Amino acid sequence: MEKDEDGFYNPTPSDAKKPEAPAEPPVDDGKKSDLINSTFEVQVTLADQQQDPNSPLFSVKTFEELGLHEDLLKGVYDMGFSRPSKIQERALPLLLRTPPQNMIGQSQSGTGKTAAFVLTMLSRVDFSINKPQALCLAPSRELARQIMSVVVSMGKFTPVQTEYAIKESVPRSTTSITAHIIVGTPGTMTDLIKRRVIDVTSVKVFVLDEADNMLDQDGLGDQTLRVKNTLPRAPNGPQIILFSATFPDHVRKFADKFAPEANKIELKKEELSVDGIRQCYMDCKNSEHKYDVLVQLYSLLTVGQSIIFCQHRATADRISQKMSAQGHKVASLHGAKDASERDQIIDGFREGKDKVLITTNVIARGIDILQVNMVVNYDLPLLNEREKGADEKPDVETYLHRIGRTGRFGRKGISINFVHDKKTWEQMEQIERALGKKIQRIETDDLDEMEEAMKKTLK
Numbered sequence: 001m002e003k004d005e006d007g008f009y010n011p012t013p014s015d016a017k018k019p020e021a022p023a024e025p026p027v028d029d030g031k032k033s034d035l036i037n038s039t040f041e042v043q044v045t046l047a048d049q050q051q052d053p054n055s056p057l058f059s060v061k062t063f064e065e066l067g068l069h070e071d072l073l074k075g076v077y078d079m080g081f082s083r084p085s086k087i088q089e090r091a092l093p094l095l096l097r098t099p100p101q102n103m104i105g106q107s108q109s110g111t112g113k114t115a116a117f118v119l120t121m122l123s124r125v126d127f128s129i130n131k132p133q134a135l136c137l138a139p140s141r142e143l144a145r146q147i148m149s150v151v152v153s154m155g156k157f158t159p160v161q162t163e164y165a166i167k168e169s170v171p172r173s174t175t176s177i178t179a180h181i182i183v184g185t186p187g188t189m190t191d192l193i194k195r196r197v198i199d200v201t202s203v204k205v206f207v208l209d210e211a212d213n214m215l216d217q218d219g220l221g222d223q224t225l226r227v228k229n230t231l232p233r234a235p236n237g238p239q240i241i242l243f244s245a246t247f248p249d250h251v252r253k254f255a256d257k258f259a260p261e262a263n264k265i266e267l268k269k270e271e272l273s274v275d276g277i278r279q280c281y282m283d284c285k286n287s288e289h290k291y292d293v294l295v296q297l298y299s300l301l302t303v304g305q306s307i308i309f310c311q312h313r314a315t316a317d318r319i320s321q322k323m324s325a326q327g328h329k330v331a332s333l334h335g336a337k338d339a340s341e342r343d344q345i346i347d348g349f350r351e352g353k354d355k356v357l358i359t360t361n362v363i364a365r366g367i368d369i370l371q372v373n374m375v376v377n378y379d380l381p382l383l384n385e386r387e388k389g390a391d392e393k394p395d396v397e398t399y400l401h402r403i404g405r406t407g408r409f410g411r412k413g414i415s416i417n418f419v420h421d422k423k424t425w426e427q428m429e430q431i432e433r434a435l436g437k438k439i440q441r442i443e444t445d446d447l448d449e450m451e452e453a454m455k456k457t458l459k
């Protein structure tokens with residue numbers, strides 16, 4: 001297949017039947033566009049925010065100016081995107097350059113990083129060669145499935161073929177995967193490569209979404225490195241793309257080694273919090289009282305959709321069973337559930353069948369469900385959980401990712417931390433200090449105040 005003058009592969013019409021769509025931005029009527037159907041009136045529009053130079057959604061360029069192939073432009077517009085966000089505008093021209101350069105890209109939660117790396121993968125694939133050419137790793141099957149849905153939507157006008165590398169996705173009898181783009185989790189990806197079901201010799205793009213988590217030795221670092229070590233080496237090695245909303249210091253050095261000479265887009269500490277998310281706390285009397293407060297909140301949790309984060313699977317199970325037994329409809333999701341059940345639960349939540357999802361850190365990162373307007377940290381996220389004698393420091397990165405499940409792409413949201421003793425109080429103060437952002441108190445016995453706060457925030 002021929003490359004066009006910009007160096008991008010140009011699929012011919014014979015490659016696949018492509019649906020027709022104009023390569024034009026969707027009509028943006030300025031006021032009250034794009035934003036969620038909230039019961040509370042939305043006053044600031046996406047269009048307004050994309051004009052504001054201080055917003056992470058701001059851009060001066062159009063998608064046309066970013067050097068995308070026409071088929072991908074159609075895909076972008078078909079998804080309803082009218083203007084790029086700041087990270088898309090800044091990253092895409094660097095990502096699409098010839099020769100390819102590595103990238104370490106940071107931008108706040110919900111600001112459109114997925115589109116930036118998905119468009120890069122789609123731009124670099126030669127659709128006439130039926131071999132894997134782009135691999136993308138994510139920390140959870142839920143996120144891998146979500147990324148795949150973006151690949152499929154954005155690639156709708158191309159002949160792209162895709163495959164998952166997640167548990168139970170590839171039958172044991174499969175001997176070879178010929179899809180162009182493979183999205184998965186590191187364990188299954190390593191297994192498929194080791195068994196030579198995935199031939200990596202033609203891989204030219206390697207993406208780590210939630211890269212700090214994927215590289216962290218406390219996280220998925222070993223497994224990710226194992227995948228990388230199977231890929232072609234320089235000078236024939238792939239373009240390496242690392243994206244996340246957070247890059248804590250202890251991972252940065254390793255990220256630099258993993259993606260040498262990368263172009264970098266970084267955030268300052270004071271830019272990490274998303275302005276549209278109102279961060280609050282409720283001072284519970286003790287650990288048991290947290291449950292009562294959660295139940296009291298139920299009517300507000302179901303105004304839109306909510307995610308309740310617990311530190312342990314057992315807590316998620318316990319509170320979801322208790323709430324269900326008391327007649328409150330909730331769903332619960334964690335890593336101990338089997339693959340098909342996990343898919344069913346997250347799909348049900350995505351479709352709005354369940355309004356409250358009780359979970360663990362398994363879906364703290366990346367999950368994009370626009371109707372989620374409330375996140376509750378039933379337990380604050382902690383570091384070093386497994387280390388004996390660790391003094392239970394808060395995990396500021398995970399905190400940012402958890403609350404970032406709301407307030408997506410300019411929407412408003414509320415996060416509520418439950419604190420119940422001196423230790424949790426101090427942990428919350430450490431989070432406040434780390435982010436330079438005040439977390440506001442809401443009284444536990446004043447539902448009216450809570451409702452007021454919610455109305456104000458979601459306006």
Ligand SMILES: Nc1ncnc2c1ncn2[C@@H]1O[C@H](COP(=O)(O)OP(=O)(O)OP(=O)(O)O)[C@@H](O)[C@H]1O
Nearest residue numbers: 081083084085109110111112113114245366368409
């Ligand atoms: N240019 C755009 N115009 C309108 N909506 C967009 C645009 N880019 C992305 N979006 C939407 O914004 C939402 C958030 O995007 P995405 O999930 O890529 O965020 P993210 O930066 O990867 O967040 P996280 O750090 O939580 O993983 C998605 O629903 C996506 O469809």
